[in-house]
Amino acid sequence: VTLTVNGIRLTGGLLLADAEACVAAGGLPALPVQPGAWQLRLAGREQTIPQVTLDQPSRAARPPWPETAQLAPGECVEGKVAFRVPPEADPVQVLFTQLPTPVAWRIRS
16 A cells, blocks of 8 residues: 655645555455544644544545545545544644554644
């Protein structure tokens, strides 16, 4: 599985990560990508924030990341992973925690 975060933006108290997951054409079917796999790390806090599902996503938050994504060889899924950012919080990393070694993307401010 190849994971990519193509961009991150803050809008209206939300952090939106433009993410994509792909399985190689000759690869094995991937395990389902679970909803809790995406997490947000804030500066100075041990506990991470889980992604949220938006009932009515704004245009900036579309397409939303699916709750569970099951990928076959050669398939990709993409969407916006949304996090609610508490006031005065400083987001520092988007994490994908479903792999044995979590993957992190640093947020540049």
